[in-house]
Amino acid sequence: FEFQGQKCSAASRAYLPASLWQQIKEQLLSTLAQIKMGEVTDFSNFVNAVIDEKAFDRITAYIDRVKESNLASIIAGGNYDKSKGYFIEPTVIHAIDPMYETMQEELFGPVLTVYVYSDEYFEDVLSLIDQTSAYALTGCILANDRYAISLANKRLVNAAGNFYINDKPT
8 A cells, every 4th residue: 555556666565375365454454543544744544645646536436336246345444535636545455256356456545455365275376367467567475485486486477577475475
């Protein structure tokens, strides 16, 4: 959500193992509840307006489609306002379909889509990640298991322009 997600290394999708999902979700929602959004002149605000109306309209169109979808739901945020700037609340989408549109697009906005997979399908998810989008600007894997890190590094070597291991993309 840093820089309103308008940075080439901002994460717009995450693949999370089911065994960790509840813990990650609780921490994520707790952190989001503490994030302030507002004018750039107030340095206590972490999230500001997106760059322009065109970006605002494009990003909020994704959010509106999620609100009407059976394949994804908003679990945090989802509100926006352009009455005084182009403000979009940090939004987390939970996709039940790994091919849902926000899992395939670089959104360049304060929107993260998560897909939760069964732990035993880790290797299948690596293939899915590599095939989901024609391009990805930045990717990363966060893991404690050296085998998982090595396998992901090998299988995702060409999946993104920049690839981080145990380091956040932004």
